[in-house]
Amino acid sequence: MILIHYGSDYFDSGKFNEVFNRIGFCKPRGGLWASPCVTEFGWEDFCIARNYMIHKLSSRFAFRLKRGTRVYRINSYNDLLKLPLLDTYPDFERLKQNYDVIWLTYKGLEETDHYTYLINLYGWDCESLLILNKNCIKILL
Numbered sequence: 769m770i771l772i773h774y775g776s777d778y779f780d781s782g783k784f785n786e787v788f789n790r791i792g793f794c795k796p797r798g799g800l801w802a803s804p805c806v807t808e809f810g811w812e813d814f815c816i817a818r819n820y821m822i823h824k825l826s827s828r829f830a831f832r833l834k835r836g837t838r839v840y841r842i843n844s845y846n847d848l849l850k851l852p853l854l855d856t857y858p859d860f861e862r863l864k865q866n867y868d869v870i871w872l873t874y875k876g877l878e879e880t881d882h883y884t885y886l887i888n889l890y891g892w893d894c895e896s897l898l899i900l901n902k903n904c905i906k907i908l909l
Contacts, residue, residue, distance in 0.1 A: 770805040770908065771897060774812065774828045784902040787860050794888045796860040800899040805830065807895045808874040814894040830908040833869060837904040840867040842876040848889070856888045860900065868901035 773779070785798035803810030815822050833839070840863060842848055852862040863870060872880075874895040899905060 770830050770832060771802040772805050772811070772828050772830055773800060773802045774815075775824045776829060777827050778829050779831065779905060779907050781902050781905075787864050787898075787900045789854060789857075789859060789861050791854065792857065794857050794890050794892065796898075799860075800902070800905070802831070802897045802899065803895055804897070809877070809894050811894050811896070832906045832908060834904050834906050837869060837901075838867045839869045839871050842870070842872045842880065844876060844879050847876060848880045858889070860898075864900040868899070868904040870898045870900065872896050 779800075784800060787796045787798040790797055801811070803812070807813075812825055814820070815825055840847075840851075842851075852859040858870075860870075872889065872892050872895060877892070877895055880889065
């Protein structure tokens with residue numbers, strides 16, 4: 769699967785920031801966000817639908833995940849329930865101990881949308897992958 773990160777023309781591993789929780793917020797500090805190149809509703813789709821940061825869509829790079837990458841997939845409400853939590857927010861610091869990537873799939877996006885008041889993924893607006901470990905990235909030229 770080819771993944772796309774928008775907002776930069778290349779990956780600079782030196783600028784990759786370690787993932788840390790932000791208390792009371794559903795997205796961590798650090799990490800790298802991406803969407804699958806082929807998806808029903810990825811970052812590019814979200815930006816166009818909302819007329820949001822469209823000017824940054826032309827700046828992007830493609831990559832794959834290396835073999836052996838540990839991925840936590842959120843395909844369903846049950847997957848959402850298994851996340852380690854701080855209050856109602858994912859505990860990213862605990863997740864990064866066992867996983868390299870968190871992937872909210874399109875199916876998971878549809879199925880969990882009604883339950884985000886229980887486990888808060890507000891702002892995960894499209895099929896998304898949050899890269900927790902920079903060493904799992906294989907850049908495509």
